[in-house]
Amino acid sequence: MADHGLRIVIAGAGIAGLAAALRLQRDGHRVLVVERAAERRTGGYLVNLLGPGFDAADALGLAPALRERDQGIFTSRLVRADGSTKLTMPAALAQESIGSHALTVFRGDLEAVLFEALGDTAEPRFGTTITAVSDGAAGAGPLHIALSDGTEHDADLLIGADGLHSGVRELAFGPADDCLRSLGHAVIAFPMDGAPDGLPEQTASTFIDVGRTAAVFRPRDGAPSAFFTYRTSEAPRDPVEALNAHFGDLSGPVHEAARRSADTDDAYVDSVSQVVMDTWSRGGVVLLGDAAWCVSLFAGHGAGLALAGADRLARALADHPGDLGTALRTWESGLRSDVRTRQREARIGMARFAPPTRAHQRMQDLMIRALAAPILGPALLRVMNRTR
Ligand SMILES: Cc1cc2nc3c(=O)[nH]c(=O)nc-3n(C[C@H](O)[C@H](O)[C@H](O)COP(=O)(O)OP(=O)(O)OC[C@H]3O[C@@H](n4cnc5c(N)ncnc54)[C@H](O)[C@@H]3O)c2cc1C
Known part of the structure; x- marks a missing residue:
């Protein structure tokens, strides 16, 4: 030594x-x-630092600088395949329950x-x-x-x-x-060059279906960010082909994000695995x-x-x-x-990201509806956050 x-x-x-x-x-x-x-x-996808993750950043003395780049909480829109909104969870609802020990940064x-x-x-x-x-x-x-x-x-x-x-x-x-250990899913995430049509600032549009989820986040500052995951046993090779095959049937901002993946050479593309x-x-x-x-x-x-x-x-x-x-x-x-x-x-x-069956998806919809409800939602979120 x-x-x-x-x-x-x-x-x-x-x-x-x-x-x-x-x-x-x-x-x-x-x-x-x-x-x-x-x-x-640079850029990349959005990362939440909640509870212990926030505390770790704080212990390293990073919290003040990260706060300056914090993208905050997003209003969350759950959408149907045709792009229409199923339900909206206002940012204030999530913000209240998560408290101050939370950061969302690229x-x-x-x-x-x-x-x-x-x-x-x-x-x-x-x-x-x-x-x-x-x-x-x-x-x-x-x-x-x-x-x-x-x-x-x-x-x-x-x-x-x-x-x-x-x-x-x-x-x-x-x-x-x-x-x-493969978790049997692929992930494709990338920053977008410009906001998709119809997606307001500080809003996320999320589509959840059996075996697949797609989301687009439009922050106040910085590039919008697109995220896709779907069930598969194969490693994704070409993101454009994969997104077309698995999300080509969608409309709205999520569809636009899938279509515009060809414009980026900064995509994160991988199988989802644990070590x-x-x-x-x-x-x-x-x-x-x-x-x-x-x-x-x-x-x-x-x-x-x-x-x-x-x-x-x-x-x-x-x-x-x-x-x-x-x-x-x-x-x-x-x-x-x-x-x-x-x-x-x-x-x-993982069943939240890509529900394995229609029954799982319906349960998930019910849960999200409960979370979006004015009085029940914050109470449920507080209970969930206590376990984080
Ligand atoms: C889409 C997505 C969303 C996520 N969201 C969250 C979230 O909300 N909250 C959260 O806490 N986590 C999240 N994560 C997980 C988080 O991003 C990772 O756990 C974290 O980045 C791991 O950091 P790391 O430094 O260990 O590895 P990496 O971030 O993978 O960094 C490894 C580094 O090593 C370099 N490298 C690779 N091979 C070599 C080599 N042979 N020699 C030298 N250098 C090499 C790479 O270029 C890279 O710079 C998310 C991950 C993804 C993909």
């Missing part, structure tokens, strides 16, 4: 990697971040706030990945890490914060098939965020867990100086139950 803090390499400049870099630098560790993308990501804005907090002290090496890692002297010495830019580095700790399809996980723990692993660390290599425990978008807490995981990892290292093994074990055992809970919630909650 180095005299003044640890030498740490982080793969991935997403939410988990940047949050870890921020916390670990503050604690005096020497951090190098490598990021596969050629440049900083993923790109959350990352931008993390970048700003980091300053120029840990500028990631973009366009770079980890190509090999070996532990010196059979685990007793430092890690030896080779990067795709041809440089080599000794490090005390390698953090794989490189997302669902983690390269570090593949290098240090084995093939993705061993830990990826389930027996352990998140091996020697001096640890996985963090989606790379370790992806709970999936159906949980709605992945970003919050990435922030909390990074904050708690730094705390565990500070509490156990000179004893990396104990620090990593303590950190993992403290997080396991939150992750298990969120993964279970996602498996159950």
Whole structure:
């Protein structure tokens, strides 16, 4: 171990990697971040930080800057396939129940706030990945890490914060098939270039049907954002083709979003999966965020867990100086139950995003109607939020 803090390499400049870099630098560790993308990501989809997710952002000192980029709560319109409105849930109704511990920000804005907090002290090496890692002297010495830019580095700790399809996980723990659990859905999300016709500011239009959901959000500031998920056993390849096949029958703003997906090269397109692993660390290599425990978008807490995981990892290292093994074990055992809970919630909650049968869909409609009701709605929302 180095005299003044640890030498740490982080793969991935997403939410988990940047949050870890921020916390670990503050604690005096020497951090190098490598990021596969050629440049900083912007925009992306909307992310809610509710309850523990908000608290994690606050613990990292990010809440004031995030508040400036908060998109607030949306008025929610549930629409039929022909685009007509089934019912409307006013923003004020949800706002009252959620309270002040909530933020809605673009993923790109959350990352931008993390970048700003980091300053120029840990500028990631973009366009770079980890190509090999070996532990010196059979685990007793430092890690030896080779990067795709041809440089080599000794490090005390390698953090794989490189997302669902983690390269570090593949290098240090084995093939993705061993830990990826498909939830049998695809997701396509993208920022739109201009608002769709007929969708007012600060309003979301959502279509929910058997096996599929589509939503378009039009915020006050920034680009509207489109989100689609549908049941499938196949990974989506071409988003335009997939959206046409699964949502081509719709009308209204949601239809317009599906049609305009061809205009963007910034779409998030993937199968929905969780990551389930027996352990998140091996020697001096640890996985963090989606790379370790992806709970999936159906949980709605992945970003919050990435922030909390990074904050708690730094705390565990500070509490156990000179004893990396104990620090990593303590950190993992403290997080396991939150992750298990969120993964279970996602498996159950996925029926909300793409109801498996017409009966599920009718139940869902009834629930939404109850939530939109003037007196019953806020009371129900308060009960639901207490469990978050
Ligand atoms: C549509 C959608 C909606 C969501 N909504 C919410 C929500 O409302 N609330 C919430 O809390 N969560 C939400 N999530 C989940 C949340 O976005 C993720 O859990 C979170 O982004 C995970 O952060 P991460 O840093 O672990 O991984 P990622 O965000 O995937 O970041 C990984 C980073 O590593 C880089 N990378 C990849 N491979 C390599 C490599 N080999 N070498 C170097 N770098 C690499 C990537 O380019 C990226 O920058 C949502 C997800 C989706 C898809």
